[in-house]
Amino acid sequence: MAAEKRVVFRSAWLPYLLVAPQIAITVIFFFWPAFQAAWYSFQLQDAFGLQTEFVGLRNFHELFGDPRYLESFKITAVFSILVSTIGISISLLLATMANRVIRGAMGYKTFLIWPYAVASAVAGVIFAFLFAPSVGIVTFALKQIGVHWNWVLRGDQAMILVVVASIWKQISYNFLFFLAGLQSIPKSLIEAAAIDGAGPIRRFWTVVFPLLTPTTFFLLVINIVYAFFDTFGVIDATTQGGPAGATNILVYKVYHDGVKSADLGGSSAQSVILMIIVIALTVVQFRFIERKVHY
């Protein structure tokens, strides 16, 4: 811990009492289950869950020998890269424009931030309806321009659907952070560049964008975490990982293997791998936040 209070209270029992509720919930619902997931990942259960056998790293070994798991890794990578890069680009464009205009700025902001409030499963249901193969209004429009749309059968279209729904929900978050970043850039810097004869586009790439780097990196990490974990609802309400595993991201696979297929050992091994990914992402995230502070 960094800073310390000069004045502190003393009590032999009160601080323990104060942290007790938080620690109790943390231990019961976070540490104990995480520990169990790690424990199960080294075990093999029979179909009835009556017998368990310690098998060491066999679950992990099988996992990485399973082409479907490796495929799920690849799908998660493609999915999170698409969601974060496209989402960040659109939000940056909108935030830059919103930072420019004087009239109606508040209105634009109000109407751009509300999708944050929509649950990812609800966003999924809405987009499933818009793009529904037989009744969807977007499907109908696509047909008019010659695109045959059926995400229920086509894997690439299923991926587009979940990417679009996930981006739609995340734009507000990115937009707000970019807008805050843009508003903190000193106006003198931009004026100086303008006096030197730089046009608006050049000013953006040489002055504004470099100053937004910390925000962009922060959002990149946040968006990757979002795509990895918080899009579960989008997937479950639309494609459920299909067709033929085309949108089966890692989180969905853990859920599917553990809950629907009741493969405790395999699902737990996947949990452990996801935990390692979260830890890595959290460390990266905190590094960037620290850097942002010193910037």
Next chain:
Amino acid sequence: MNLSSPPSGMVENRPWLTFFSHAILVAGVLLVAFPLYITFVASTLTLEQILSVPMPLVPGDQFWNNYTQVITAGSQRGAAAPVGRMMLNSLVVALVVPLGKISISIISAFAIVYFKFPLRNFFFWMIFVTLMLPVEVRIIPTFKVAADLGILNSYAGLTLPLIASATATFLFRQFFMTIPDELAEAARIDGAGPMRFFVDVLLPLSKTSMAALFVIQFIYGWNQYLWPLLITTDESMYTTVIGIKRMITGGDALTEWHLVMATAMLALLPPALVVMLMQKWFVKGLVETEK
């Protein structure tokens, strides 16, 4: 938003660029709003109107019918649980989760900042690590714990596991660090005990942080999906977000889209209104907790 001196206005006047900016923003707003508009229109039509592709693009006259149907009786072919009950469940979760989080986080932050005790760093570290253990990575064991405790299909099960919070604890800790030491010193000289200081000084000063956190956590609680999906099997304990998913019976010609879309509106309106009406707190909460 800074309305007084936008950077470009001071630098130069480029009418075409201003026009272009407005055009992009209007397009953005329309694209973002389009799904909501279609959802609303579909929720006021009959199923036949929706199935006659393309569906009408102006609201129909079934608003009252569809909404009373879902609120009082649910869907006809899918889950027949009334959405009114689900909204009540969602509201309970959306209120208990933020209140619980704020309460247990503010007292643990108080202990960590204002007391020196042997296990302080250890507890702080424990709370920090929860950031790295989202429910998604420990699905089945957490379900088992809830089952062992007998809290499946209960409000306790829906809320308790969600109220531990590293971010809320950090937020309050950060805030307490900015409070001048003189206040605690004065309180001590006046003979006030730690709890007196907490109630009379810290709580009133933390109001803003609490309000911001409340708005963010209300949305978080209302929108929970994976956890309620795991632990509620009883229709009377479904939340709205779960209920809407259960109404989709599979096959898009079989789904009662008019009712599903009415439920979607009911599921998204309360949190959307909170975001728009409490925009100031929402933005503050979002930016300060950094998720």
